[in-house]
Each structure stands twice: as structure tokens, then as C-alpha cells.
Amino acid sequence: MEVPPPTELRDHVRAHAENRPGIYQMFGPGGELLYVGKSVRVRSRVLSYFRAERGEKPAEIIRETAEVRWEYIPDEFGALLREMRLIQEHRPRYNVQHKRKRAFAFVKITREAAPRVLPVTRVSSDGAVYYGPFPRVGQVARTIRDLAHVLGIRDCRGGTRMHFADQLDLFGKAAAVEHVPGCIRAELGSCPAPCAGGIDASSYLERVREARAFLEGESWKPLTLLHDSMVKAARRLDFEFAAIQRDRMERLRRFQEDLAAYRGELEGLRFVYEAEGHNGARRLYLVRGGRIADVVPAPRMPSTRMRVLGRVQDVFSRRPPGPAGLTPYQAAEILLVSRWFRLKPEEREKTLPPEQWIHSARAEEAFDDPLPEVVAIHASAS
Numbered sequence: 001m002e003v004p005p006p007t008e009l010r011d012h013v014r015a016h017a018e019n020r021p022g023i024y025q026m027f028g029p030g031g032e033l034l035y036v037g038k039s040v041r042v043r044s045r046v047l048s049y050f051r052a053e054r055g056e057k058p059a060e061i062i063r064e065t066a067e068v069r070w071e072y073i074p075d076e077f078g079a080l081l082r083e084m085r086l087i088q089e090h091r092p093r094y095n096v097q098h099k100r101k102r103a104f105a106f107v108k109i110t111r112e113a114a115p116r117v118l119p120v121t122r123v124s125s126d127g128a129v130y131y132g133p134f135p136r137v138g139q140v141a142r143t144i145r146d147l148a149h150v151l152g153i154r155d156c157r158g159g160t161r162m163h164f165a166d167q168l169d170l171f172g173k174a175a176a177v178e179h180v181p182g183c184i185r186a187e188l189g190s191c192p193a194p195c196a197g198g199i200d201a202s203s204y205l206e207r208v209r210e211a212r213a214f215l216e217g218e219s220w221k222p223l224t225l226l227h228d229s230m231v232k233a234a235r236r237l238d239f240e241f242a243a244i245q246r247d248r249m250e251r252l253r254r255f256q257e258d259l260a261a262y263r264g265e266l267e268g269l270r271f272v273y274e275a276e277g278h279n280g281a282r283r284l285y286l287v288r289g290g291r292i293a294d295v296v297p298a299p300r301m302p303s304t305r306m307r308v309l310g311r312v313q314d315v316f317s318r319r320p321p322g323p324a325g326l327t328p329y330q331a332a333e334i335l336l337v338s339r340w341f342r343l344k345p346e347e348r349e350k351t352l353p354p355e356q357w358i359h360s361a362r363a364e365e366a367f368d369d370p371l372p373e374v375v376a377i378h379a380s381a382s
Contacts, residue, residue: 006062010050013068017043020278022072023083026065026094035061035094038083042070061094075277077285077340077347081292081333088332104335105140106132106326107215113201114162114194115208117153119144123331130326131215133335134262143255146248147214149190150222151207156183156195166200217260222252266290267320269337271351272312274298284308286315286354290334299361309361316354 019041026035039045046068052058073079087095108118111127119141123130134140148155185191192199192207213219226249233242269290276282282298293315299305326334341348352360 006050009062009065009068010047013043013046013050017046017070018072019043020072021074021076021079022070023079023086024068024070025086026061027067027069028064029066033086033090033092034064035092036083036086036090038073038076038079040076040079042072046070057094072278074281074283075275077273077275078277078283078295080336080340084332084336085329088329104133104135105137106130106134106331107140107144109208109212110158112158112162114154114164114204116155116158117144117148117208117211118155123326123328125328129212130331132326133331134258139251140255143251146251147211147222149185150225150248150252151210152190152192152199153207153211154191154194155185160195162194163197164194164199164201164204165197166202167197214256215259217256217263220256223249223256226252265338266334269334269341270316270354272354272357273347273351275347275350284312286312287337287351288315289320290337291330292333292337302364305361305364309358312354312358312361316358 020043021038021040022042023036023038024042024046025033028034037045049058049062052062071082073082086092104121106120106123107130108116108120109129109131110116110118111129119137120130121137123132145155147153154160183191186193186196186198192204194201194204210219210221214222226245230242230245230249233239233245266289270288273285273287274282275285284296284298285292286294286296294311296308296311297304299308341351
């Protein structure tokens with residue numbers, strides 16, 4: 001496919017696009033998706049690219065564009081979600097805004113024989129468990145290192161070969177005597193050396209489970225271990241090490257408080273959001289934990305209200321998704337939803353807790369029920 005003259009593309013947009021909310025996509029000659037954008041007035045927005053000055057980003061995009069496609073979305077919020085999902089899926093070259101390294105951190109528990117607990121800045125589709133997103137990347141990184149040291153979880157490179165104590169070699173011998181740990185942490189005792197037979201697999205995985213429980217607010221064991229270590233160090237007059245343990249305990253304590261606040265913030269993003277769109281179209285976004293659980297047309301007639309009511313009840317009666325298990329799409333979605341309602345308080349006022357929305361829908365349904373037919377009986381004159 002050759003790149004047509006800009007005038008030909010512009011005339012196509014003028015003839016066929018409408019000024020409605022939606023997303024638009026620019027494709028290169030080989031079918032590569034170059035750019036995805038959204039607008040409440042698609043036609044005007046796309047035509048503005050053809051008026052851009054040489055050297056400006058829109059002019060550069062148009063110079064490489066062989067085809068323009070658009071998709072109408074009833075409302076701006078839906079267009080924003082659709083744009084984000086397309087960008088996350090295709091990573092278009094010109095969408096640099098969504099490729100920037102955001103100031104957010106995630107805690108990753110790797111999917112390995114001896115899992116690691118790591119601070120990362122992106123969620124990948126690698127089967128790992130992710131917690132987040134959290135602000136203050138540097139603080140999260142230091143705290144997660146503390147957590148790994150306290151619980152005895154390795155932080156060596158991913159390709160390190162593991163040799164658990166209960167793992168036998170080809171000759172039936174335990175692996176412990178065959179391998180020597182290659183890191184200072186094992187020598188200092190802050191890592192149980194799963195690479196050199198220093199611990200069996202089930203005992204190591206129990207430490208990882210403790211880390212998950214701490215991140216999910218169900219365990220305080222790391223704080224207890226640090227407190228005990230601090231007291232013992234002070235008793236043997238090792239005040240320097242006692243101070244190190246005290247500082248680690250304080251960082252982990254603050255981090256757990258941040259985790260609780262974060263979970264509370266996500267739990268607050270649980271509501272039914274009615275968005276008004278083009279030509280009076282209305283849609284309900286069912287939001288749970290900052291994620292879009294479902295999208296349904298807002299009911300207008302009694303016949304559709306009960307059907308929508310059933311879907312709302314089903315979504316909010318399910319078990320909460322919890323703080324972990326994020327996919328890349330869900331992580332980006334949480335950030336987008338949180339930002340949308342933080343920057344648009346007037347839209348936040350349009351939301352209702354699901355229980356309140358369900359109660360209102362039931363009340364409207366009862367009001368719409370027809371009154372019993374009254375049959376009048378007239379006595380005839382005698």
C-alpha cells in the first residue's frame with residue numbers, strides 16, 4: 001500500500017467522518033498502527049492533523065499515514081478506555097505518552113522454582129503475581145529489599161540455577177554438598193541459599209507465602225522478626241545493628257500503612273458510573289477496585305431495567321478481585337480510572353454505590369408497575 005496524497009486522505013475524512021466521540025487510528029503503508037487518539041469530536045480532531053506545520057508531530061504522522069480509521073464510542077470515558085487498551089495492545093510508535101516510564105511502582109512475585117520479590121515499574125504478561133500500582137518508586141524498591149532480607153528471599157538474577165536441599169542429583173545424592181553459594185547474602189545469613197541446598201523447596205515457598213500475606217495485609221511477621229532481632233542486638237550491645245533493624249522495621253511499618261491506604265483507595269473505586277454521551281446516549285460503567293467489571297446501556301424502559309439490574313447484582317456479588325493478580329491491561333486501567341475521577345470531580349458526583357443504585361432501580365420498577373384495574377359497577381335506574 002502506498003501513502004496517498006494528504007489531500008486524498010483529508011477528503012476521505014471530510015466526506016465520511018462525523019463529529020462524535022470516539023477513537024481514530026493512523027496506519028502506515030505496511031499496515032503498521034502508527035498512532036491511536038481519542039476525541040469528543042472525531043472529524044474535527046482528525047482534520048486538524050492536516051493543518052499541522054512541518055516538523056510538528058501531527059504533520060510527521062500524516063506524512064507516514066496510508067489509512068485513517070475511526071470508531072465511534074458513545075461517551076468520552078469509553079473513548080479514553082478504548083484508546084488505552086489499543087495502545088497497550090499494539091504499542092504504536094507515535095504514542096510516546098503511553099510509553100513513558102510512569103512514576104509508579106509494582107511489587108512482583110516471580111513465577112520461578114524459587115520465586116523472588118522484586119520492585120518493578122511495569123506489569124508484563126509473564127505469569128508473575130503483581131501488586132500495585134504504588135507511588136514513590138524509590139521508596140518501594142528499598143522497602144522490598146528490606147522485606148526480602150527479613151524473610152530470607154533471594155534477590156539474585158533470574159537465571160541462577162536452584163538446588164534445594166531436598167533435590168537429588170542423578171546419583172541420588174542431596175544437592176547441598178555439591179554446590180557453594182555464590183553471593184554475600186548467603187554467607188551473611190540473610191538468604192537461605194536455595195541455589196546451594198541451604199533450604200528445601202517447601203520451606204522456601206513458605207517464606208514467599210509470608211511475603212504475599214504481608215503485602216495483602218494479612219501478616220505482620222516481618223515486623224515481629226525485625227523487632228526481635230533489634231532487641232537481641234541491643235542486649236548484646238550491638239547498637240549499630242539494632243539501629244539498622246529499627247530503621248528497616250520503620251520502613252516496613254510505613255509501607256504496610258501505605259498498603260492499607262492504597263487498598264482503601266481502590267475499594268473506594270467501587271460504584272456504578274452513569275456516563276452521558278452523544279445524542280443522550282447513557283451507559284453504566286460498573287467499577288470494582290478501580291477496574292471496569294462491565295459496561296451496559298443505561299436502562300430507559302421497565303422491560304430493560306430488570307435485565308440490567310440482574311447484571312449489576314451479579315457483578316457486585318462476586319468475590320472481590322483482591323490486590324494482586326494484575327494483568328498489564330488492568331494495571332493501566334486502574335491508573336486511568338483513578339486519574340479520570342481525580343481530575344473530574346463532577347463526574348465522580350455522577351456515581352452511586354452499587355447498593356444505592358440497586359435500591360433505586362427496584363424502587364423505579366415498583367413505581368412502574370401498573371395499578372390494579374378498577375371495574376366500576378353502575379346500578380341501573382329502576
